Amino acid sequence: MYRSTVLVCGGTGCTSSHSDKIIDKLNEELKAKGLDQEVNVIRTGCFGLCALGPIMVVYPEGSFYSMVKVEDIPEIVEEHLLKGRIVTRLLYQETVEEDTVKSLKNTQFYAKQKRVALRNCGVINPEVIDEYIAMDGYAALGKVLTEMTPQEVIDTILASGLRGRGGGGFPTGRKWMFAAANQADQKYVCCNADEGDPGAFMDRSVLEGDPHALIEAMAIAGYAIGASQGYIYVRAEYPIAVERLNIAMKQAREYGLLGDNIFGTDFCFDLHIRLGAGAFVCGEETALLTSIEGNRGEPRPRPPFPAVKGLYGKPSIINNVETYANIPQIILNGAEWFASMGTEKSKGTKVFALGGKINNTGLVEIPMGTTLREIVYEIGGGIPNGRKFKAAQTGGPSGGCITEKNLDVPIDYDNLIAIGSMMGSGGLIVMDDTSCMVDIAKFFLEFTVDESCGKCTPCRVGTRRLLEILEKITEGKGTLEDLDKLEALCYYIKENSLCGLGQTAPNPVLSTLKNFREEYEAHVVEKRCPAGVCKNLVQIKIVPDKCKGCTLCARNCPVNAISGKVKEVHEIDQDKCIKCGVCLDNCKFGAIIKE
Amino acid sequence: MKSLAELQAIRDKARTQLNIRNENENNIRVLVGMATCGIAAGARPVLNAFVEECAKRGLENVTVTQTGCIGICQYEPVVEVVVPGEEKVTYVKMDAEKALKVVNDHLVNRNVVTEYTIGKYSE
Numbered sequence: 001m002y003r004s005t006v007l008v009c010g011g012t013g014c015t016s017s018h019s020d021k022i023i024d025k026l027n028e029e030l031k032a033k034g035l036d037q038e039v040n041v042i043r044t045g046c047f048g049l050c051a052l053g054p055i056m057v058v059y060p061e062g063s064f065y066s067m068v069k070v071e072d073i074p075e076i077v078e079e080h081l082l083k084g085r086i087v088t089r090l091l092y093q094e095t096v097e098e099d100t101v102k103s104l105k106n107t108q109f110y111a112k113q114k115r116v117a118l119r120n121c122g123v124i125n126p127e128v129i130d131e132y133i134a135m136d137g138y139a140a141l142g143k144v145l146t147e148m149t150p151q152e153v154i155d156t157i158l159a160s161g162l163r164g165r166g167g168g169g170f171p172t173g174r175k176w177m178f179a180a181a182n183q184a185d186q187k188y189v190c191c192n193a194d195e196g197d198p199g200a201f202m203d204r205s206v207l208e209g210d211p212h213a214l215i216e217a218m219a220i221a222g223y224a225i226g227a228s229q230g231y232i233y234v235r236a237e238y239p240i241a242v243e244r245l246n247i248a249m250k251q252a253r254e255y256g257l258l259g260d261n262i263f264g265t266d267f268c269f270d271l272h273i274r275l276g277a278g279a280f281v282c283g284e285e286t287a288l289l290t291s292i293e294g295n296r297g298e299p300r301p302r303p304p305f306p307a308v309k310g311l312y313g314k315p316s317i318i319n320n321v322e323t324y325a326n327i328p329q330i331i332l333n334g335a336e337w338f339a340s341m342g343t344e345k346s347k348g349t350k351v352f353a354l355g356g357k358i359n360n361t362g363l364v365e366i367p368m369g370t371t372l373r374e375i376v377y378e379i380g381g382g383i384p385n386g387r388k389f390k391a392a393q394t395g396g397p398s399g400g401c402i403t404e405k406n407l408d409v410p411i412d413y414d415n416l417i418a419i420g421s422m423m424g425s426g427g428l429i430v431m432d433d434t435s436c437m438v439d440i441a442k443f444f445l446e447f448t449v450d451e452s453c454g455k456c457t458p459c460r461v462g463t464r465r466l467l468e469i470l471e472k473i474t475e476g477k478g479t480l481e482d483l484d485k486l487e488a489l490c491y492y493i494k495e496n497s498l499c500g501l502g503q504t505a506p507n508p509v510l511s512t513l514k515n516f517r518e519e520y521e522a523h524v525v526e527k528r529c530p531a532g533v534c535k536n537l538v539q540i541k542i543v544p545d546k547c548k549g550c551t552l553c554a555r556n557c558p559v560n561a562i563s564g565k566v567k568e569v570h571e572i573d574q575d576k577c578i579k580c581g582v583c584l585d586n587c588k589f590g591a592i593i594k595e
Numbered sequence: 596m597k598s599l600a601e602l603q604a605i606r607d608k609a610r611t612q613l614n615i616r617n618e619n620e621n622n623i624r625v626l627v628g629m630a631t632c633g634i635a636a637g638a639r640p641v642l643n644a645f646v647e648e649c650a651k652r653g654l655e656n657v658t659v660t661q662t663g664c665i666g667i668c669q670y671e672p673v674v675e676v677v678v679p680g681e682e683k684v685t686y687v688k689m690d691a692e693k694a695l696k697v698v699n700d701h702l703v704n705r706n707v708v709t710e711y712t713i714g715k716y717s718e
């Protein structure tokens with residue numbers, strides 16, 4: 001029996017800041033002090049506060065150490081684990097109060113969160129099935145198989161109001177109902193773990209931190225629709241997730257939680273993993289199914305929908321990782337419990353990957369109906385360097401931006417569409433007044449141009465044209481007419497593309513154009529980038545009145561664009577200047593400005 | 596997995612180890628003084644005896660933690676028991692044997708073991 005447990009984050013974020021070395025060092029020090037039988041070291045999944053990694057939590061005290069270094073370990077072992085003196089200096093400073101230590105769940109970052117899909121992430125050892133079972137794991141599967149009919153399972157999911165977390169927001173129970181209604185000798189349960197939205201890592205964290213939740217949920221889905229086989233489609237760039245999934249599947253088989261006659265019933269179910277090469281379009285459901293079958297991942301027209309003709313032509317369901325992660329909880333706690341969270345038409349919680357110009361970058365799970373203001377200013381800790389919020393992009397390359405005037409709109413599927421954005425899979429990028437909206441639109445278009453599979457012309461050629469116009473604008477060569485052309489082309493692509501990628505690719509352009517038209521106009525009419533991002537449109541200038549002629553700027557300019565004699569006013573040659581900004585940072589008299 | 600009972604058995608067994616990660620403010624807290632003086636006086640066997648015994652009895656409402664020096668080194672090993680809403684009880688000159696009695700009498704049956712308390716000792 002261990003008297004103390006040390007949880008070290010083994011999520012991708014903390015692993016890349018060497019949390020594995022911390023684990024090694026911990027084990028070494030504990031052994032040296034003869035504490036290895038008293039203190040248990042466990043590698044968990046992501047805690048959400050990735051920016052503060054590596055993360056380490058010591059129980060029973062619940063002390064939350066952040067940005068832990070290997071060199072800190074001897075001190076933590078000696079002081080805290082041996083002598084019971086918490087090393088306050090190394091704690092996440094928000095948890096340190098006058099003379100006590102605040103529990104993590106009361107910190108600004110966690111207080112407003114509600115963890116359902118992420119409930120076990122950063123709590124259990126994802127590589128030990130017993131730990132999942134200790135948290136009531138597989139009890140939902142047991143309940144479903146021994147006490148409920150497939151129809152009752154579907155009714156429960158329908159009543160919970162759960163909607164797909166992969167972007168579309170389609171009611172999960174309805175999807176299952178359709179697939180259950182279609183008779184076939186074989187049906188399939190598929191999981192979309194492709195997670196293509198740049199900057200999103202919600203699904204990865206569930207796979208890394210709680211892989212059994214997915215396995216259990218897919219088995220429940222199999223029972224509900226009458227399928228005995230399941231496929232998990234994961235991108236190959238997620239090696240830790242794939243490894244943990246494999247371990248989890250092996251353990252589940254050993255316990256007879258996958259395989260034949262589960263819980264002594266007639267129900268048989270097993271899972272397979274398929275690795276995707278990371279093409280964004282493979283996240284589209286028909287392309288994903290084609291890819292699982294071993295063909296090139298290209299979308300095909302719907303109908304027929306997968307519920308009718310899916311994997312290998314058989315009735316199939318396909319759901320997102322986070323969607324599945326909610327299922328066991330709904331079965332155990334009831335549809336009413338789930339439906340009590342959220343808004344009228346969006347129930348439960350949503351996980352977001354917070355990124356961009358925000359203090360607490362990381363993973364957050366909030367009840368539907370939370371406002372963007374709460375996410376940005378409370379959970380997210382506000383914008384760094386005291387800068388001003390400008391917009392937030394949700395839905396990644398398919399989504400749009402939310403502006404300041406909508407900061408207080410409760411976030412749910414329908415409200416986000418109403419304000420011209422979308423829920424998407426959970427990427428949430430915050431922008432401040434140093435972000436140029438034309439540049440943001442260009443960034444997403446570069447992504448879609450790269451990722452378009454090329455099967456249909458409106459998307460393949462259209463997105464490229466869009467990008468060319470945007471490039472023209474950021475270079476200061478755009479005209480007002482280009483803005484109209486841009487808009488018309490957006491609508492054309494949306495209406496004529498075959499799959500969701502093309503149909504949504506123009507959204508970032510339309511949304512920034514709608515909300516920040518004056519910024520586009522500044523680029524084309526005044527040839528000015530108000531945020532000072534577009535290099536061709538900014539000028540670095542010296543204010544003659546302020547220049548003392550110290551020559552510092554001239555000596556540091558990498559391209560010798562600055563001339564002037566000692567103690568005389570200096571000048572920048574605009575033809576030579578590459579706008580690197582070095583002189584701006586150098587001048588001690590504030591004589592150099594950017595406009 | 597043949598039955599729900601089998602799952603339940605695994606669950607119960609694994610739960611004692613995970614209980615430690617459950618921060619519950621309403622738990623009874625057992626604080627074992629573990630600074631240098633406490634360790635020298637034999638606080639570690641006391642700490643481990645509390646942990647083992649609470650786990651064996653499945654006491655999910657008890658949190659056993661170590662703490663730094665409590666400041667009365669001549670009485671080490673010192674153990675404080677804090678039942679929410681009640682006066683803190685300080686046990687002194689503890690050993691593993693005494694720990695078992697405190698678990699049984701105080702933590703389970705809620706009777707303070709007066710003979711081990713600091714009040715009794717300093718009389």
Ligand SMILES: Cc1cc2nc3c(=O)[nH]c(=O)nc-3n(C[C@H](O)[C@H](O)[C@H](O)COP(=O)(O)O)c2cc1C
Pocket residue numbers: 163164165166167168169170172192193194195196197280281282283284285286318319320321323324425499500501
């Ligand atoms: C271009 C494109 C990319 C997509 N990428 C993903 C993805 O990475 N993950 C995902 O779950 N769904 C993705 N989707 C949505 C899926 O097609 C599908 O709607 C979803 O997996 C269904 O699961 P859900 O109902 O649980 O959300 C994508 C759709 C499109 C059009």
Ligand code: SF4
Pocket residue numbers: 281299451452453454455456457459460497498499500501502503
């Ligand atoms: S819309 Fe784009 S990604 Fe989709 S099928 Fe057409 S070319 Fe391929």
Ligand code: SF4
Pocket residue numbers: 542546547548549550551552553554570586587588589590591592
């Ligand atoms: S560093 Fe500033 S003050 Fe010095 S020469 Fe350059 S502009 Fe003038």
Ligand code: SF4
Pocket residue numbers: 540556557558559560561562572576577578579580581582583584
């Ligand atoms: S911005 Fe860079 S290139 Fe331009 S003048 Fe300053 S230092 Fe030289």
Ligand code: FES
Pocket residue numbers: 009010011012013014015045046047048049050051053054055
């Ligand atoms: S990866 Fe460690 S907190 Fe997210």
